[in-house]
Amino acid sequence: MGFFDFIVRLLRDPRSFIAAWIVSLGPVMVYTPLFLIVFIETGVVVFPFLPGDSLLFTAGIFSAEGGGLNIVATLLVFYAAAILGNTSNYWISRFFGSRIIDSGKVKSLTPERIAKLDEFFEKYGGLTIIITRFMPFFRTFAPFIAGTGHMNFGKFTFYNVVGGVLWVSLFVLVGYFFGGVPFVQEHFEIIVLSIVGVSALPAIIGAAKGALASRRAKQAKE
Secondary structure (H helix, E strand, O other): OOHHHHHHHHHHOHHHHHHHHHHHHHHHHOHHHHHHHHHHHHHOOOOOOOOHHHHHHHHHHHOOOOOOOOHHHHHHHHHHHHHHHHHHHHHHHHHHHHHHHHHOOOOOOOHHHHHHHHHHHHHHOOHHHHHHHHOOOHHHHHHHHHHHHHOOHHHHHHHHHHHHHHHHHHHHHHHHHHOOOHHHHHOHHHHHHHHHHHHHHHHHHHHHHHHHHHHHHHHHHO
16 A cells, blocks of 8 residues: 555544554554654654544544543543644754755745745744644644744743643534444544544645735736
8 A cells, every 4th residue: 555545544544453453453553653744744844744633533433432442542542642743843943944945845835925924923923833733734834844943842832731721622522422423433434534524624724825825916917
């Protein structure tokens, strides 16, 4: 299975993957891939497309009684992954941020997204780290941009912890409390894709507005 095929299949049906990991890895080691996926999504700027929201939701379902996961362990593992991931992203940016941006090799780190995050930091300050936790793509780029000089590490850490705990708690606990509802079980794939779509909507709108503003600015200069 190729990497991108794996991502697409995980995005569409995280339930099958988690069930397989529980069986093959056991009740302890199953948390390793769960930790790594969230850590990499939040900690490595070239992987903003990993399915964090849907994975948290699905892990919450498996954390209900008889599901194979433990709710306390699930929350703690994801808290650690989300907070450490953002911290890693911040320090990568502190040391290599300018070179990474100037190289242009990270295609997903577009000028429009950088400009949008700059606007967020100007408007909301440290709250940007919390707000973007709930926005795919932007949650990966926000700690990276924070590390380029927008925020000192102490302030960043405070908002990072608050945002990580809120993000993980919301999606895991929604899955934990509502994942057993028959409607959710019967329409799981549609619900997971809906979660991804709704979560990504602000990022898509922001990117579209940024592209439109850039086009208008070019037209005005011509």
